[in-house]
Amino acid sequence: MNVMNEQKIEEAVKARMTAGTNEVIKMRGDKVTVHYGEKQALFDVDILIRENQVTALIGPSGCGKSTFLRSLNRMNDTIAGCRVGGKITLDNEDIYDRAIDVVELRARVGMVFQKPNPFPKSIYENVAYGPRIHGLTRSKADLDEVVEKSLQKAALWNEVKDRLHDAGTGLSGGQQQRLCIARAIAVSPEVILMDEPCSALDPIATARVEELIDELKQNYTIVIVTHSMQQAARVSQRTAMFHLGYLVEEGPTEKMFTNPDEKRTQDYITGRFG
Amino acid sequence: MSGLTAFLFVLVVGLIAFFAGAARARALDDGKIKAHSRPQYHGAWAMLLAVLPALGFLIVWSFGSGAYLNKQIDERVIAQTSEKSAVSDTLVRSLADGIKRLDAPANTNPPATMSELMPLLAGKGVTLAPDTQDYMIPIALDANSMASRFGWLGGLGALALAVLGALYGIRQVAVRERARHKVERVMLGTLFSASTIAILTTVGIVLSMLFQTIAFFSEVSPWSFFFGTVWDPRFAAAGSGGSQGQFGLIPLLAGTLYIALVALLVAVPVGLMSAVYMAEYASRNVRSIVKPALELLAGIPTIVYGIFALVTLGPWLRDISAVLAGGSPFIQAQSILTAGLVMGVMLIPVVSSLSDDIITAVPQAMRDGSLGLGATRSETIRRVILPAALPGIVGAILLTASRAIGETMIVVLAAGVAANLTANPFEAMTTITVKIVNQLTGDLEFNSPQTLVAFALGITLFFVTLVMNIAALAIVRKYREQYE
Amino acid sequence: MTDITASSLPVAAPPARRDIGLKKRYAAEARFRMYGIAAITFGLVFLAIMLGTIISKGHTAFWQTTVTLPVTFDPTLIDPQNKRESDPSVLIKANYDKLAQQALISKLGIDAKSKPEVAKLKGFLSDSARIQLRDMLVANPALMGQTVTVPILASANIDSAFKGQVDLTVPEARRKVKDQQITWMNQLAAEGTLAEKFNTGLFTYGASSRPETSGVGVAIVGSLYMMAIVLVLALLVGVAASIYLEEFAAKNRLTDLIEVNINNLAAVPSIVFGLLGLAVFINFLGMPRSAAIVGGITLSLMTLPTIIIATRAALAAVPPSIRQAALGLGASKMQMVFHHVLPLAMPGILTGTIIGLARALGETAPLLLIGMVAFVANYPATPFDPATALPVQIYMWANEAERAFVERMSGAIIILLVFLMAMNLTAIVLRRKFERRW
Incomplete structure (x- = not known):
C-alpha cells in the first residue's frame, strides 16, 4: 500500500516538474499566530505565497492549516473570540491594517469551501451574486458575459448553459463545487483560497476540479488546503506542511515529496501518522 | 344517588x-x-x-x-x-x-x-x-x-x-x-388514552360547534350568513318575536382581516428586524439582556394590551389627531389603527422568536459563502439568508396571522363593537372574536339565532385558523428538513 | 526552517484599485443595523411605556384614604323605639349612616342643625360605613351606647381628591368633590384623622359597585381554584400523553394524527376553547355556569398542548444510557420510565408546566364565554360555585366609567403581572438550578 502510494506520488511529481523561474511574491505571512479565546491554534507561521502558483497546505487534522487559510482573507473575523497576531501581507500591504477594508480584501482574495455551498438561487444568480454586490458590471449584457466566462473558466458552462435558471442546489456535488469556484472567479479575485475543495466529491468529480485548479493558476494565485497527499502532489507547485499549529516545512512540492528536510514531513508523507 | x-x-x-x-x-x-x-x-x-x-x-x-x-x-x-x-x-x-x-x-x-x-x-x-x-x-x-x-x-x-x-x-x-404485566398493560392503556385527549378535544371542538351551527343554519340561511354585508342581530327583546335581525359575516370578516393586516404590518418588520439583529449583530451581552425583555412582551396577558389601548393609546391618538387637524379628531378612540398597533406589538415576540429559530437554522456555510465573496453583513442577510429563510418566514407569518385573527381581548377592548364596513383605518371596525364574546355574554337564552350565530362564527374562525396553522406547520417543517 | 532566502524574491505589484462602491455599501450596512436597533428599541420603548403607565395609574390603588372617627353607637339613633329585644331585625335595619355622619360632624365641629352644611357631608364617607358599623354591632351588641374609634373608608371621590387626582381648577359645579369637602378633607388630614393606609381591601374584597370597597380577593380565589384544576388535570394528562408518545408509541398513522392534533391545538385561538367549554361542559354535560370547575377544565385543555410539548422535550433530553442501564438491571419498560426517566425529566416538565400555568392565569377570552364575567361579590366556597378570575375582574373594571375603577383596574393589573413575573422567575430559577448537561 505504502509502496504504491510512494510510487504514485513520485510519478505525479515528476509529471509536473514545472520550473518556477520568475517567481513573484503575492502574499506573505510573518510570525502569524491565531488564538481562539484562550487556546492558541497557530504559532509563528512564516510563509511566502507565490503568484500564479498553487500552494498546498497539508498536515494531519487539527494542525492549523484551515485556520491559516481562513486568516488569509480574514474569514476568522466572523468567529467570536478569534485573534490573529503577526503580519499577513497582500502585495506588501498588511491585510489586518485598519486602512484595509475587509470587504475589498475578500473581493481580492476569494474563497471556496470544503462543502459545496451554493446559495439557494439559480445557477445564474449564484455566479452573478459577486459582480452584483460589488457593482462590477455596467449592464445586463456585461453581467451575462461575466457569468458565461466564469462558468467557462470553471469548466461548467457546457453542462449548464441550457439551464442557467435552474436551482444551483440541484446540481451534482462536483458540479456544485465548480459552481462555487465559478462564483468566486466571477468577482475576478487575485487569490483563490480553497479549503479541501474535493473532500465531499467522488473521484471523477475530484479529477475535474483538480484539472480546473491546474488551469486556473495561469490567472490566479491559489492556496489549497488538502487532506490528500496525492492531490497536493498533483496540483501544487509549493507545499507547506503544518503540524500541531506550527509550519513544519515549506518548499517546492517535488522536493517536499522526494527529499524533505524534516523527519516529520517524511513520516507524514509516507503515511506514518496523519 | x-x-x-x-x-x-x-x-x-x-x-x-x-x-x-x-x-x-x-x-x-x-x-x-x-x-x-x-x-x-x-x-x-x-x-x-x-x-x-x-x-x-x-x-x-x-x-x-x-x-x-x-x-x-x-x-x-x-x-x-x-x-x-x-x-x-x-x-x-x-x-x-x-x-x-x-x-x-x-x-x-x-x-x-x-x-x-x-x-x-x-x-x-x-x-x-x-x-x-x-x-x-x-x-x-x-x-x-x-x-x-x-x-x-x-x-x-x-x-x-x-x-x-x-x-x-x-x-x-x-x-x-403475573400481576405486574396486567397492571402495566392497564397503565399503558391509560397513557394511550391520555394521548388521545388531543384528538378528542379537536373532535369536541368541531362537533360541538357543528351542531350549534347546523341549528343556526336551520333558522338563518348559510348564504345570508356567509355573504351578508349587514350585521344587525337585534337581540329579541321579550315579546318582539318576529324580527330576527341580519347576520352578515362580511363586515366582521373584513374587520378581522383589516386589523390583522395592520397588526402584521407592525409585527412583521419589527419582529423580523429584531430577530435579524439579535441573531446576526447583537453581542452576547446585549442578547442576554434584550432577549428576555422582548420575551417579557410575550408573557404579558393580552387583556393588559387591550386595556393599554383602551385607556392610554386610543385616547392619546385621538387627542393627537385633534391637535393635527386643529379641532375635531380624525382618529376615533377605538379604531382599527389602535387595535392593530397594539396587537402588532403583542405579536412582535411571536414573529421574532419564530424567525430567530428560522434564521439560525440557515447553515453557517451560506454566510461563509457570501462573506467569502466580499459581501457585507447586511448584503449577506438581505440577499442570501433572508431569501434562504423565506419559506420558513412565510410559515412564521402565517402562524402569526392566525394568532392575530384569533386574538380576542385586544379587539374586544380596542376595536369597537360597531359592525362597520370601512376602509378608513382611523375608524372603528369589529371582528369575529368580538362578536362571539358580545353574543355570548350577559343573560342569554341559549337557542336563539342571536347566540347560535356565535358558534357559526366560531367554526368559521376555527377553520380559517386551522388551515393557516396546518399550512404554516407544513411549510416550517419542510423548511427545517431542507437544512437537516 | 523554511528557506528564508526566498524573501529576497520580488513582491507582486498591487493591481489597480477597483471601485466596488464601498462607501455606499457601508452606508447601507449602517442603515440596516439602524433598522434592527430601531425595531428593538420600538419594542422595548413600547414595553416601558405600557408598564410605566400602568404602574403610574395603578400604584395609588394600594393605598386607601381612611378616616379614623370616634363613633358613638347611640341607642336613640339606632333603636329609637327601644324594641330590639323583641325584634332583632331593628339592629339590621337601623340608620348606621347617621352614626358615621354624627361622628364626622362632631369631629369637624359643624353645626349639626345647619342643613346645608350637613348636606355637603354627603358623599364624604364611603357607603360601606353602614355595613361596617352594622356588622360591628351585630357581632357585639355590648357596644350599644359606647364610643369606639373606627377607621372608616373615605368615599372614592374624596380618596381621589386626597391622592391629588382631582383637577381643582375645574369649576366647582362640574366637579364631584366640592370645595367645602376639600377644606374639611385638609382639616382632617392636618389633624391626622384622615390618612392614606395600605389598602388591604384591594386583596380581600370582591366585586362591588363602589370603587372603594371593590377588590380582587374573590377573583384571586377563583383564579387559584382554576390554577389548581389546571395543574392537576393538565399536568397528569399531559405527562401521561407525553410518556406514551415519547416512550411507547409506535410510528404509525394514529401517532401521527395525535401529533398533528397537538401541534394544531397549540395554535387554536383561545376563544374557541371557550366555545367548547360552553357547548360541551355547560350545555351538553350540564355543569354549572360561571363555575371555576368549568373554567379550570377549559383552561386545562388549552394548556395541555404547551405542557405536552415541554414534557416531550424534557423526556427526549434524558440520555439513552440511563434507559439502557435501567433495562439492563431487569426493570420493565414501565418501571424504567417511572423510576428513572420521569424523575430526571421532572425539572423540565415543571418549567413547562409553570409557563403553561402562567399563560392560563392571564387568559380571559374563554372565561367570558363560560359566564365567569358575572358580578361575584362572595368568595366561592367550592369550585362549583359562581366565581370570577383575576383577568376577568380587570376586564369588568375596564368597562366601568368611574375614574376610581381605572385605578383599581391598574392596581389589579400590577397584581396580575406580579403573579406572572413570580411564576416565570420560578421557572427560570428551576431551569437554572436543575439544568443538567449530559
Whole structure:
C-alpha cells in the first residue's frame, strides 16, 4: 500500500516538474499566530505565497492549516473570540491594517469551501451574486458575459448553459463545487483560497476540479488546503506542511515529496501518522 | 344517588381491594417459590378489577340513561305539540335543571304555570328563555323523577360491580400470578388514552360547534350568513318575536382581516428586524439582556394590551389627531389603527422568536459563502439568508396571522363593537372574536339565532385558523428538513 | 526552517484599485443595523411605556384614604323605639349612616342643625360605613351606647381628591368633590384623622359597585381554584400523553394524527376553547355556569398542548444510557420510565408546566364565554360555585366609567403581572438550578 502510494506520488511529481523561474511574491505571512479565546491554534507561521502558483497546505487534522487559510482573507473575523497576531501581507500591504477594508480584501482574495455551498438561487444568480454586490458590471449584457466566462473558466458552462435558471442546489456535488469556484472567479479575485475543495466529491468529480485548479493558476494565485497527499502532489507547485499549529516545512512540492528536510514531513508523507 | 357519590364509593371499594390484595400476596409468599410480582402489584390489580368495570358501567349507564331520558322528553314534546323541535327539548331540560334547584316542596311539586314558576326560579338565579311553555312543566318533573331513579339504579349497579370485581381480584392473587404485566398493560392503556385527549378535544371542538351551527343554519340561511354585508342581530327583546335581525359575516370578516393586516404590518418588520439583529449583530451581552425583555412582551396577558389601548393609546391618538387637524379628531378612540398597533406589538415576540429559530437554522456555510465573496453583513442577510429563510418566514407569518385573527381581548377592548364596513383605518371596525364574546355574554337564552350565530362564527374562525396553522406547520417543517 | 532566502524574491505589484462602491455599501450596512436597533428599541420603548403607565395609574390603588372617627353607637339613633329585644331585625335595619355622619360632624365641629352644611357631608364617607358599623354591632351588641374609634373608608371621590387626582381648577359645579369637602378633607388630614393606609381591601374584597370597597380577593380565589384544576388535570394528562408518545408509541398513522392534533391545538385561538367549554361542559354535560370547575377544565385543555410539548422535550433530553442501564438491571419498560426517566425529566416538565400555568392565569377570552364575567361579590366556597378570575375582574373594571375603577383596574393589573413575573422567575430559577448537561 505504502509502496504504491510512494510510487504514485513520485510519478505525479515528476509529471509536473514545472520550473518556477520568475517567481513573484503575492502574499506573505510573518510570525502569524491565531488564538481562539484562550487556546492558541497557530504559532509563528512564516510563509511566502507565490503568484500564479498553487500552494498546498497539508498536515494531519487539527494542525492549523484551515485556520491559516481562513486568516488569509480574514474569514476568522466572523468567529467570536478569534485573534490573529503577526503580519499577513497582500502585495506588501498588511491585510489586518485598519486602512484595509475587509470587504475589498475578500473581493481580492476569494474563497471556496470544503462543502459545496451554493446559495439557494439559480445557477445564474449564484455566479452573478459577486459582480452584483460589488457593482462590477455596467449592464445586463456585461453581467451575462461575466457569468458565461466564469462558468467557462470553471469548466461548467457546457453542462449548464441550457439551464442557467435552474436551482444551483440541484446540481451534482462536483458540479456544485465548480459552481462555487465559478462564483468566486466571477468577482475576478487575485487569490483563490480553497479549503479541501474535493473532500465531499467522488473521484471523477475530484479529477475535474483538480484539472480546473491546474488551469486556473495561469490567472490566479491559489492556496489549497488538502487532506490528500496525492492531490497536493498533483496540483501544487509549493507545499507547506503544518503540524500541531506550527509550519513544519515549506518548499517546492517535488522536493517536499522526494527529499524533505524534516523527519516529520517524511513520516507524514509516507503515511506514518496523519 | 349522584354520579359523584357513586364514584367515591367505588373508589373506596377499590382502595379496600388494594390493601386486601397486597396483604394476601404477602401472606402467600412463603419464600419457597419466587413470586412473579411484588405485593403492591397484586393489590393494584385487584383495585383495577374493582374500579375499572364499575366506572365503565357508570359512564355507559349515565350516557345511556341520559339518551333515553332525552328520547322520552322528545316523544312527550311531540305528543304535546305534534312537531319535533330540538329547541323545545332543550328548554324542557333547562326547566328540569331549574326546578331541581328549587327548595322543597317546590322542587317536586312546582306551580303549574310558567308565570308562577318564573319568579321562583329567578330567586334561585335561574333564567329561562321566555318561550318556555306551561306544558313543559309536567314533562320536566317526570324527567327529574326518572333521572333520580336512573341515578340510584346506576349507582347501586356500579357499587355491586365494584364489590364483585374486588372479590374476584383478591381471589386471583397467587404466587406465580403475573400481576405486574396486567397492571402495566392497564397503565399503558391509560397513557394511550391520555394521548388521545388531543384528538378528542379537536373532535369536541368541531362537533360541538357543528351542531350549534347546523341549528343556526336551520333558522338563518348559510348564504345570508356567509355573504351578508349587514350585521344587525337585534337581540329579541321579550315579546318582539318576529324580527330576527341580519347576520352578515362580511363586515366582521373584513374587520378581522383589516386589523390583522395592520397588526402584521407592525409585527412583521419589527419582529423580523429584531430577530435579524439579535441573531446576526447583537453581542452576547446585549442578547442576554434584550432577549428576555422582548420575551417579557410575550408573557404579558393580552387583556393588559387591550386595556393599554383602551385607556392610554386610543385616547392619546385621538387627542393627537385633534391637535393635527386643529379641532375635531380624525382618529376615533377605538379604531382599527389602535387595535392593530397594539396587537402588532403583542405579536412582535411571536414573529421574532419564530424567525430567530428560522434564521439560525440557515447553515453557517451560506454566510461563509457570501462573506467569502466580499459581501457585507447586511448584503449577506438581505440577499442570501433572508431569501434562504423565506419559506420558513412565510410559515412564521402565517402562524402569526392566525394568532392575530384569533386574538380576542385586544379587539374586544380596542376595536369597537360597531359592525362597520370601512376602509378608513382611523375608524372603528369589529371582528369575529368580538362578536362571539358580545353574543355570548350577559343573560342569554341559549337557542336563539342571536347566540347560535356565535358558534357559526366560531367554526368559521376555527377553520380559517386551522388551515393557516396546518399550512404554516407544513411549510416550517419542510423548511427545517431542507437544512437537516 | 523554511528557506528564508526566498524573501529576497520580488513582491507582486498591487493591481489597480477597483471601485466596488464601498462607501455606499457601508452606508447601507449602517442603515440596516439602524433598522434592527430601531425595531428593538420600538419594542422595548413600547414595553416601558405600557408598564410605566400602568404602574403610574395603578400604584395609588394600594393605598386607601381612611378616616379614623370616634363613633358613638347611640341607642336613640339606632333603636329609637327601644324594641330590639323583641325584634332583632331593628339592629339590621337601623340608620348606621347617621352614626358615621354624627361622628364626622362632631369631629369637624359643624353645626349639626345647619342643613346645608350637613348636606355637603354627603358623599364624604364611603357607603360601606353602614355595613361596617352594622356588622360591628351585630357581632357585639355590648357596644350599644359606647364610643369606639373606627377607621372608616373615605368615599372614592374624596380618596381621589386626597391622592391629588382631582383637577381643582375645574369649576366647582362640574366637579364631584366640592370645595367645602376639600377644606374639611385638609382639616382632617392636618389633624391626622384622615390618612392614606395600605389598602388591604384591594386583596380581600370582591366585586362591588363602589370603587372603594371593590377588590380582587374573590377573583384571586377563583383564579387559584382554576390554577389548581389546571395543574392537576393538565399536568397528569399531559405527562401521561407525553410518556406514551415519547416512550411507547409506535410510528404509525394514529401517532401521527395525535401529533398533528397537538401541534394544531397549540395554535387554536383561545376563544374557541371557550366555545367548547360552553357547548360541551355547560350545555351538553350540564355543569354549572360561571363555575371555576368549568373554567379550570377549559383552561386545562388549552394548556395541555404547551405542557405536552415541554414534557416531550424534557423526556427526549434524558440520555439513552440511563434507559439502557435501567433495562439492563431487569426493570420493565414501565418501571424504567417511572423510576428513572420521569424523575430526571421532572425539572423540565415543571418549567413547562409553570409557563403553561402562567399563560392560563392571564387568559380571559374563554372565561367570558363560560359566564365567569358575572358580578361575584362572595368568595366561592367550592369550585362549583359562581366565581370570577383575576383577568376577568380587570376586564369588568375596564368597562366601568368611574375614574376610581381605572385605578383599581391598574392596581389589579400590577397584581396580575406580579403573579406572572413570580411564576416565570420560578421557572427560570428551576431551569437554572436543575439544568443538567449530559
